[in-house]
Amino acid sequence: MGKPAVDYSVYLVTDSTRAILGDRQLASVVEDSLKGGGVTVVQLREKTGDTAHLISVAKELQQITRKYNVPLLINDRVDVALAVGCEGVHIGQDDMDLATARTLLGPDAIIGVTVSTVDEALTACEGGADYLGIGTVYATPTKTNTKEIIGAAGVREILGRIAEAGYGTQTVCIGGINASNLQRIVYQCAAEKKALDGVAVVSAVMAAQDPDAAARKLLGLVRNPPPFKADLRGEGSDKADAESIVTQVPSIVRRVHDTTPLSHNMTNIVVQNIAANVALAVGASPIMAGYGEEAPDLCKLGGALVINMGSVDPAGLENYLKALRAYNLAGRPVVYDPVGAGATSIRRNAVKTIMANGYLDVIKGNEGEIKTVFGSNQEQQRGVDSSSTLGAAQKAKLVRELAAREKNVVVMTGKTDFVSDGVRTFAIDNGHAYLGLVTGTGCTLGTAISAAIASRQSDRLSAVIAAILHFEIAAELAAERPEVRGPGTFVPAFLDELYLIRQATANNDLAWLARAKVS
Numbered sequence: 340m341g342k343p344a345v346d347y348s349v350y351l352v353t354d355s356t357r358a359i360l361g362d363r364q365l366a367s368v369v370e371d372s373l374k375g376g377g378v379t380v381v382q383l384r385e386k387t388g389d390t391a392h393l394i395s396v397a398k399e400l401q402q403i404t405r406k407y408n409v410p411l412l413i414n415d416r417v418d419v420a421l422a423v424g425c426e427g428v429h430i431g432q433d434d435m436d437l438a439t440a441r442t443l444l445g446p447d448a449i450i451g452v453t454v455s456t457v458d459e460a461l462t463a464c465e466g467g468a469d470y471l472g473i474g475t476v477y478a479t480p481t482k483t484n485t486k487e488i489i490g491a492a493g494v495r496e497i498l499g500r501i502a503e504a505g506y507g508t509q510t511v512c513i514g515g516i517n518a519s520n521l522q523r524i525v526y527q528c529a530a531e532k533k534a535l536d537g538v539a540v541v542s543a544v545m546a547a548q549d550p551d552a553a554a555r556k557l558l559g560l561v562r563n564p565p566p567f568k569a570d571l572r573g574e575g576s577d578k579a580d581a582e583s584i585v586t587q588v589p590s591i592v593r594r595v596h597d598t599t600p601l602s603h604n605m606t607n608i609v610v611q612n613i614a615a616n617v618a619l620a621v622g623a624s625p626i627m628a629g630y631g632e633e634a635p636d637l638c639k640l641g642g643a644l645v646i647n648m649g650s651v652d653p654a655g656l657e658n659y660l661k662a663l664r665a666y667n668l669a670g671r672p673v674v675y676d677p678v679g680a681g682a683t684s685i686r687r688n689a690v691k692t693i694m695a696n697g698y699l700d701v702i703k704g705n706e707g708e709i710k711t712v713f714g715s716n717q718e719q720q721r722g723v724d725s726s727s728t729l730g731a732a733q734k735a736k737l738v739r740e741l742a743a744r745e746k747n748v749v750v751m752t753g754k755t756d757f758v759s760d761g762v763r764t765f766a767i768d769n770g771h772a773y774l775g776l777v778t779g780t781g782c783t784l785g786t787a788i789s790a791a792i793a794s795r796q797s798d799r800l801s802a803v804i805a806a807i808l809h810f811e812i813a814a815e816l817a818a819e820r821p822e823v824r825g826p827g828t829f830v831p832a833f834l835d836e837l838y839l840i841r842q843a844t845a846n847n848d849l850a851w852l853a854r855a856k857v858s
């Protein structure tokens with residue numbers, strides 16, 4: 340016979356609790372999910388019930404899975420798998436050990452193991468597991484007694500380490516995966532040399548009104564690259580030195596000027612006005628729209644979204660998530676400004692929720708905010724005192740690690756700004772102290788960045804750096820004007836300089852750029 344080849348793309352885990360199944364029959368929901376080819380492997384998971392009952396359910400499902408030619412695995416119960424003669428089992432860390440299961444089931448059985456740490460993963464690979472179920476990715480109401488929420492970053496670390504150790508073991512991830520987050524999760528989970536082979540879901544298929552359509556949709560998403568992937572790097576992304584990055588700046592500034600991209604700002608009331616004016620000054624078209632229901636229309640206009648975390652009440656957060664989903668689905672860029680991220684537990688939770696629910700092309704914050712964002716996904720960061728000041732090397736390391744983890748661009752603002760795409764990291768020493776004395780200037784940098792990444796043709800990191808240089812050099816030029824005597828007179832001069840820089844750039848006058856201090 341030999342071991343069957345398994346396609347792990349869409350791995351359905353059953354659940355017959357009422358919350359998931361409602362009044363429907365388990366077998367009919369499973370059959371529905373299989374009939375259009377959306378589900379590629381089924382695991383029967385029953386946490387209660389007598390052995391006789393479990394065997395009869397397994398036999399019933401086996402008839403269906405055979406009909407559609409997909410493997411059936413049994414959660415935990417090696418005896419049930421043996422009794423029905425199905426393709427294999429899935430075992431958790433507290434279930435029968437892998438070696439014993441293998442001895443009982445034989446070499447041709449498919450045996451999968453749940454892992455949530457690198458050690459568990461390496462042990463399972465070493466022990467000859469056919470695949471790993473890695474999780475829990477995100478908290479899920481379907482299974483509340485999960486051991487550890489590891490996020491996409493945790494999955495990525497495990498994939499990286501098993502690839503490094505030379506194992507080709509197949510992998511799926513599980514926990515909170517659905518059609519709206521699947522592509523982003525698969526993308527963020529991928530390590531350099533190993534990607535997931537599929538995703539395991541319960542509710543996304545079992546609880547769906549139409550399990551067939553839901554499963555086919557998931558399969559389509561697994562098999563197609565995410566919209567933001569194609570958008571990740573472009574011309575110039577091979578340039579790793581500061582000089583060649585700066586060389587790209589004029590074309591990026593000019594392109595904003597020429598294309599007038601939409602900058603969709605979901606921002607706090609304090610900065611609405613100045614953010615809209617900064618957008619206009621750099622050549623973008625601002626819309627200040629906090630209502631998430633508008634995002635599916637607005638994201639089609641070729642712009643970028645700024646989520647400036649001013650409103651963290653439940654309604655505000657829900658609006659952010661709706662907009663984030665819409666922009667992610669459309670493959671349009673999102674800039675996240677986690678304002679006051681560490682200030683309250685509500686804000687810390689909002690950061691976690693936003694990070695877990697979407698892909699953020701750029702995260703921009705001050706030192707404390709970036710630390711909080713970094714810690715939102717990593718246990719060991721809990722103890723970091725956000726008032727402690729990191730040295731330059733530590734800041735560079737933090738932005739690089741966060742960007743590598745999130746597969747995006749991270750900006751840490753400060754007297755010196757640090758910018759990284761996870762591979763290339765730069766320090767920018769431009770700007771003026773007046774920026775810190777005017778409310779909302781930090782926030783409006785996010786707006787300027789959104790304009791640059793919305794209209795860019797070059798790679799994302801260069802676009803972000805172009806926006807920062809445009810913004811901070813304008814501040815320097817404004818502060819040096821004779822009429823500017825403090826933060827009040829600074830604001831109109833700053834808007835003027837933003838405008839004048841892009842006009843000059845459009846006319847090929849690049850004198851301003853000589854001030855760029857990028858290293």
Ligand code: 3NM
Nearest residue numbers: 474475479481482515540541542
């Ligand atoms: N195992 P949903 S999480 C069955 O982490 C199961 O090992 C998990 O359900 C683990 O797709 C989980 O509805 C439930 O979020 C996943």
Ligand code: MG
Nearest residue numbers: 415430431434
């Ligand atoms: Mg188990």
